[in-house]
Structure formats: structure tokens, C-alpha cells
Amino acid sequence: MPPLDASAWLTAGGIVLLLMMSAFFSGSETALTATSRARMHKLETDGDRAAAAVNRLIRDRERLIGAILLGNNLVNILASALATSLFIRLLGEGAVAIATIVMTTLVVIFAEVAPKTLAIARSDGFAMLVAPVMRWIVFVFAPVTRVVQLIVRGALRLVGVDVDKDSAVLSASEELRGAIDLHHVEGRVDREARDLIRGALDLDEIRxxxxxxxxxxxxxxxxxxxxxxxxxxxxxxxxxxxxxxxxxxxxxxxxxxxxxxxxxxxxxxxxxxxxxxxxxxxxxxxxxxxxxxxxxxxxxxxxxxxxxxxxxxxxxxxxxxxxxxxxxxxxGEIEDEYDSPVQGVRPQADGSVTVDGDVTIRDLNRAMDWSLPDEEAVTVAGLVIHEAQSIPDVGQTFSFHGMRFRILRKRRNQITAINILPIEGATPAPDYKDI
Structure with missing residues (x-):
């Protein structure tokens, strides 16, 4: 292998610089798409200029992603071309495969995985750090990204996809419900706080x-x-x-x-x-x-x-x-000195729950932390009748929505008591508030 001359060292330095730029673009993409708009909005309200720059960028995510991908592909392709040229000069025409393997390894490890891992772990700080630079990059690439956007949207329309109509599939309240449920599953929001927020969001949907x-x-x-x-x-x-x-x-x-x-x-x-x-x-x-x-x-x-x-x-x-x-x-339930708790939900030793028929599904879900649907019926008895498509008799058992329902008592055509057991197993019932 011939010794490296000044030109070769310059090419190698250019490759390293391009890999660093690729890492910058990759990390910026992950951080700016993963950062919380709610947290950025709060920081901007508190006077944080970096957060304000982030908010300006993510208001038009399509334009932002277009500029990042354009810049990232440019530097990756240029780095690969320089590496191929350098390896051919050093090792001959057979070095193309070696250059491909080396550049793929370097790009994947140092220009993709490492910066994106850092960006995920520190998305807010990373986003505020790169926002001032990305603002100018987006501005410079704006004419090209605009053309790319028009071409992409036109191509998608040819296959029946209208991006403008599908850009906001979920309402703000649905996004909040999903976020609060996710945080509850992850253990960052307790059950009482989840129920409080979800109850406030549901006011527009409950009659x-x-x-x-x-x-x-x-x-x-x-x-x-x-x-x-x-x-x-x-x-x-x-x-x-x-x-x-x-x-x-x-x-x-x-x-x-x-x-x-x-x-x-x-x-x-x-x-x-x-x-x-x-x-x-x-x-x-x-x-x-x-x-x-x-x-x-x-x-x-x-x-x-x-x-x-x-x-x-x-x-x-x-x-x-x-x-x-x-x-x-x-x-949740508000009781004063004159209220008498309704004994409507009674957990049993075998993990099942005995429920009065007139207990509402929403109250049962809140008491037991279940998720029985309440779109077609208001009470537990109504849910059983809706699913059974008939008025069941005492002793009949039905299985739906992951639960086993057994009719315990009935007065004329009214179901007055039901035993409910999660089908997954008779685990002890969680703590609950009698409703």
C-alpha cells in the first residue's frame, strides 16, 4: 500500500467531517421528532429562546424532515464517494467492496445508531441545542425541499392518498388520552391522576x-x-x-x-x-x-x-x-356526612367481582381499573343484555371482552346481580372504592 500523501490525508479528513455532519443530521431528526411539543410550548412560554426555535421548526414537520433527509443523504453519498476513491487509490480497483463494508459500518455505528440513541435519551436538550443551526439549514434547503414536497404529494395522490386530509387523524383529546394511558402503563402517572384527566376529557362525549x-x-x-x-x-x-x-x-x-x-x-x-x-x-x-x-x-x-x-x-x-x-x-365519588355508600361492587375471594345490575359501566371501570366498553350500554346489566341479544336467565354464563359474566339474581326482566371474572385468571381484585 503506497504511503498517504497530503491529498489522501485531506480526503480522509473530509470523510470524518462528513460522518460528523451525518451524525448531526441523524441526531437532529430523532430529537426534533421525538421532543414533546407540550414541553417545548411550556418552555417557550417561560421565555426560553431555544425552545421557541424548536417550536418554529416542528410546526412544519414535513419541511423539516425534507431538509434533514436531503442534507443527510448528501453528506452520506459524498462520504461514500470519497471513501471509495481513497480506497481505490490505496488498494486498487478491487477495494470497492472493502470501501462499501467500511463505510456501511462507520455510517451505521457513528452516523446513525450512536447519535440517534443519544437524541432519544436527551431529546429535549438535543433538540434545543441543534435548533439554531437547523433553522438555517432548513432555510437554505427550502427551495429544494418545496419541490420534493410537491413531487411526493403528487405521487401519493396518484395512489389515492391525500396527505392534507390525513395529517390530523387524531383529535387533541384523543392524543391526550393516549398519552395519559401510556404514562399510566409506564408507571409515571398514578391511577387517580389518570382517572381525573380522562374524566375531564370525557365530558364532551358523555350524555x-x-x-x-x-x-x-x-x-x-x-x-x-x-x-x-x-x-x-x-x-x-x-x-x-x-x-x-x-x-x-x-x-x-x-x-x-x-x-x-x-x-x-x-x-x-x-x-x-x-x-x-x-x-x-x-x-x-x-x-x-x-x-x-x-x-x-x-x-x-x-x-x-x-x-x-x-x-x-x-x-x-x-x-x-x-x-x-x-x-x-x-x-370520583364525593361523599358527605349524609351520603350512604352504594354497595354495588363486591370483590370475592376467588378474584371475581359481584356487581349490582344497575351499576354503571363507567363506575365499574373506575372502581376495578377495567376497560369494559360503554358505547352501547350504560349499566352492567345493559351490557350483558346487549351482548347476549336477549334477557338471560339466572345461572346463565356469557364470555365477552375478556370477562366471564354469570347471572346471579333477576327480578322480572331486570338483572339485579352479576358475577364477573376476568378470563385471564382469578387474580386478587385490586384496591377499589365502593361506589
Whole structure:
């Protein structure tokens, strides 16, 4: 092998420099695509100029990736050409294969794997470090990358792919749900925080009929009965707001508030018969059953109400929903000194769970950290009926969604108790809050 002259040393130095540039492009690509836009936005809000440069770059990811790939391919091809020339000069015409092997090894290790590994481990810091330089590279390559973008988009349209339409497949809320679920699986977000965030995101997708107290469970007062009986029933109730009806439960004439009743009793010096309950009742507020929780929450704030009667399309009373019901979808069960916990979910020693039929799927999922679907049914009993396509009998067993459902009790056509066992195995049930 002939000794290396100045020209050969210069070529070797050029190859090393090009490999370093390739490493820069590879690391920049990984860091700028892996960095969190949310964290960069927060840092930019706090006044970090490097984060602001990163945000400007990743706003147009297609243009950024085009410039990086263009630069990376240019330096890799040039480095390979120089290496081939150098090896042919030193070893003769048969050195092409050797040059290919050497350059492939160097590019893979030092220009691809090493910088990308570093960029993944320190994506935010790496991205802010390279952003000022990449900004100028993107600007210089802009005319070429624009032509490349037009050619690529045109070619994709020929095969029926419209990049513009498919660029935002997931909504922001879906991205947040996916991110929070991923962080929970990885152990970086605990279950309570996950449920809190997911509950807030779900307000726009849940209708009040899914969380309302059904009409059969509503405490109502008939104003046609003697005033002392109605007042006694109101004082015994654990609720502060009670619907008043006249004759027919669908004929709601008002809502009796405990404070208004106590004030009226004080003014009447305790004489119940002197109180006109209809006169002190507040005007009832009705809400359609199709109203979403977010819409109802906004309406409660706007109208300064805490209580709404839910009606169907024919105006019939379906149930009621309160501000507390909506808040509980976000923060979980809120109990005060007058609340009595509903014994609706009871884990068994064999790893199964006995559930009352009227427990909602959302509450069961939150209590047991399960993921049963709630798109087609609101309650657990409704889910079983939907999947079975019939009203099952006591003792029947069904398997779906990774669970085994056994009907324990039934009242007429209503399923009142179900035993649920994860099919994967009878592992002990996790800690839960009785709902």
C-alpha cells in the first residue's frame, strides 16, 4: 500500500467531517421528532429562546424532515464517494467492496445508531441545542425541499392518498388520552391522576342520561298530600333539593330546597299547615337527555343551578342530574356526612367481582381499573343484555371482552346481580372504592 500523501490525508479528513455532519443530521431528526411539543410550548412560554426555535421548526414537520433527509443523504453519498476513491487509490480497483463494508459500518455505528440513541435519551436538550443551526439549514434547503414536497404529494395522490386530509387523524383529546394511558402503563402517572384527566376529557362525549339518577330512584313529594306529611318527608330526606309534583309524577311543579323550607318554617313559627309549599318551591329546570356533561356543566354555571330534571323527547321525566354528579365523573365519588355508600361492587375471594345490575359501566371501570366498553350500554346489566341479544336467565354464563359474566339474581326482566371474572385468571381484585 503506497504511503498517504497530503491529498489522501485531506480526503480522509473530509470523510470524518462528513460522518460528523451525518451524525448531526441523524441526531437532529430523532430529537426534533421525538421532543414533546407540550414541553417545548411550556418552555417557550417561560421565555426560553431555544425552545421557541424548536417550536418554529416542528410546526412544519414535513419541511423539516425534507431538509434533514436531503442534507443527510448528501453528506452520506459524498462520504461514500470519497471513501471509495481513497480506497481505490490505496488498494486498487478491487477495494470497492472493502470501501462499501467500511463505510456501511462507520455510517451505521457513528452516523446513525450512536447519535440517534443519544437524541432519544436527551431529546429535549438535543433538540434545543441543534435548533439554531437547523433553522438555517432548513432555510437554505427550502427551495429544494418545496419541490420534493410537491413531487411526493403528487405521487401519493396518484395512489389515492391525500396527505392534507390525513395529517390530523387524531383529535387533541384523543392524543391526550393516549398519552395519559401510556404514562399510566409506564408507571409515571398514578391511577387517580389518570382517572381525573380522562374524566375531564370525557365530558364532551358523555350524555347526562348515562349518569343521571333514574326516575325510580328519585325522591319526590306530592303537594296534594297534607303539608305536615310532605314537610316531615322532606326533613327526613338526605337530599337538600326535592322535586314537587301534583298528582302525576310527570307533572313537576317545582323543586323544594331545604333552606327555603327551613326559612318558611321559621317565618310560620313552626306551623307546617301555614306553609304553601308550591309558593316557596323554585322553578324546575329541565334538560334533554341527549345533553352532554360539558354542555350541562356550562348550563349550570350560566344559570347558577345545581339541579336539573332530565326529560326525553316526549317531555317525560327520565331522571335527574346534579352538579355533584358531573363533578364526580372527573374527581370520583364525593361523599358527605349524609351520603350512604352504594354497595354495588363486591370483590370475592376467588378474584371475581359481584356487581349490582344497575351499576354503571363507567363506575365499574373506575372502581376495578377495567376497560369494559360503554358505547352501547350504560349499566352492567345493559351490557350483558346487549351482548347476549336477549334477557338471560339466572345461572346463565356469557364470555365477552375478556370477562366471564354469570347471572346471579333477576327480578322480572331486570338483572339485579352479576358475577364477573376476568378470563385471564382469578387474580386478587385490586384496591377499589365502593361506589
Amino acid at each position: 347526562i342520561e348515562e349518569i343521571m339518577i333514574h326516575r325510580k330512584s328519585i325522591e319526590m313529594l306530592d303537594v296534594t298530600r297534607p303539608a305536615d306529611e310532605v314537610i316531615a318527608a322532606a326533613l327526613k330526606s338526605r337530599h337538600t333539593r326535592l322535586p314537587l309534583y301534583r298528582g302525576d309524577p310527570d307533572n313537576i311543579i317545582g323543586v323544594l330546597h331545604a333552606k327555603d323550607l327551613l326559612r318558611a318554617l321559621w317565618d310560620a313559627e313552626g306551623k307546617a299547615e301555614a306553609i304553601d309549599l308550591a309558593a316557596i318551591a323554585r322553578k324546575p329546570y329541565f334538560a334533554p337527555e341527549t345533553t352532554t356533561l360539558q354542555e350541562q356543566l356550562d348550563a349550570f354555571k350560566r344559570k347558577r343551578e345545581h339541579f336539573a330534571l332530565v326529560v326525553d323527547e316526549y317531555g317525560a321525566i327520565m331522571g335527574l342530574v346534579t352538579l355533584e354528579d358531573i363533578l364526580e365523573e372527573i374527581v
